[in-house]
Amino acid sequence: MEAMTHPFIIQTLAALAGNPTLLGVDVILVATILSAVAALAVLTAIYAATTVKDPMAKRVKALNARREQLKAGIVASTNKRKKLNHQNQAADRVRSILSQFRMLQEDQIKVTQEKLMQAGIRSKELAYFIIFARFVLPVVLGLTAVVVVYLVDYFPEWGWIKKYGVTAFTILGAYKAPDIWLKNKISKRSDAIRKGLPDALDLLVICAEAGLTVDAAFNRVSKELGRAYPELGDEFGLTAIELGFLAERRQAFEHLARRVDLEAIRGVVTTMIQTEKYGTPLASALRVLSAEFRNERMMRAEEKAARLPAIMTIPLILFILPVLFIVILGPAACAISDNFINR
Incomplete structure (x- = not known):
């Protein structure tokens, strides 16, 4: 096996060594990788287009479940009851952990449940998981950042200000991540x-x-x-x-x-x-x-249209006007330089 593998590797390396390079990068290798990524994107688009689901199917199922709950106060089918019991058990475990750390407040739970309803999520037990994520994510990601930045010293060229900033940003972002996710879903739904x-x-x-x-x-x-x-x-x-x-x-x-x-x-x-x-x-x-x-x-559409000229000013100055100057003044500058060189 080794006798067959080594010549193949040598031939492959020799073939790659003869490929053209641009700024030290193999052009053929980069083109092959980009072609593979493009083919994967095309296949993903075809799969997404051929497997379109009815957006109302899941919502109708949730509405029917709500109808049954309003009728009898319980879920009719045994499978749904088992699923809800499993979710309640997980929520009870999370609730007990949060209670031990004295992190549960009635106002906080009600606000989180209301935000979940505004985001289109009907499960009230998910509020405990959101609060639990606010507690767990800063600890896990913060410890990971401390280990990577300080203990392992993965970035030795960074100064202490940059290391401290990255660690603090990681902890703050981990704490705010559940709220940002909820706010984003509420904004899109609204x-x-x-x-x-x-x-x-x-x-x-x-x-x-x-x-x-x-x-x-x-x-x-x-x-x-x-x-x-x-x-x-x-x-x-x-x-x-x-x-x-x-x-x-x-x-x-x-x-x-x-x-x-x-x-x-x-x-x-x-x-x-x-x-x-x-x-x-x-x-x-x-x-x-x-x-x-x-x-x-x-009025909102007219407001966006009125803001458009001010928004387009910066791209116009940075990208369009330099190109116009090059196209208009470039031939004249070339002619002037040729005349001076000939003299």
């Missing part, structure tokens, strides 16, 4: 809901004028907008379920306002509660809200 809210209100107006009840209208809108705006369809579908099963309809609207971190949703909830309380016409109020939200969306 933006997606904000985009589809005017269309949803228009459909609610049509359903109200057609004579549908409020819960039937929310259910219909969630089905119609489920594919275009799955986040909004999810929230409206859950609101329709709670309108049908909760004792007070006001609670369902208040839950919607807590689950979505948007001032527009709070305005819709206030309007719905007032129409339920005072009997005011629902269609006219929703039509006014829809017009306001469309005007706000147009």
Whole structure:
């Protein structure tokens, strides 16, 4: 085996030694690696395009589970009950660990659970894991940074200020990482809901004028907008379920306002509660809200368009104007230099 391997290695090294190089880098080797990466990207894109899943399938399953919980207070199927029991056991272990270190506060748990709901995560037990991650990640990553930077001295050329800065940044980033992840998910979900809210209100107006009840209208809108705006369809579908099963309809609207971190949703909830309380016409109020939200969306688009010239100033100065100067003044500079050289 060694007799066959050594000649092959020698031939490969000889072939690589004869390849052209650029700044000491083998051009053929780099081109081969880039071609492999491009082929992998193409295969990944093809796989992602051919395995598109319905975005509402998982959400409909979660809504059905919520419906069963509202009906009986427990999950109907045995498999789901076992899964929930397993999750509760893991959450109990994490809760006991946090209780030993006196890191559990009721206000902190409620705020974290509310943020999880705003991010579209229905499991309340995940709040304990988020709090646990705030405690564990700084310790683990901080110790790793200390070992790598100070004990192993992996970067001997760094000064003490740079070493201290990297260690402190690692510990602070590890502590803030769960909150940043939650905030990012909440922001993306809120933006997606904000985009589809005017269309949803228009459909609610049509359903109200057609004579549908409020819960039937929310259910219909969630089905119609489920594919275009799955986040909004999810929230409206859950609101329709709670309108049908909760004792007070006001609670369902208040839950919607807590689950979505948007001032527009709070305005819709206030309007719905007032129409339920005072009997005011629902269609006219929703039509006014829809017009306001469309005007706000147009104003945001106009604001972004107005900021565009100021944003484009720096790229214009750095990248476009130098190229224009080279193209325009380059031939004249070459002609002038040739004339001086000839003289």
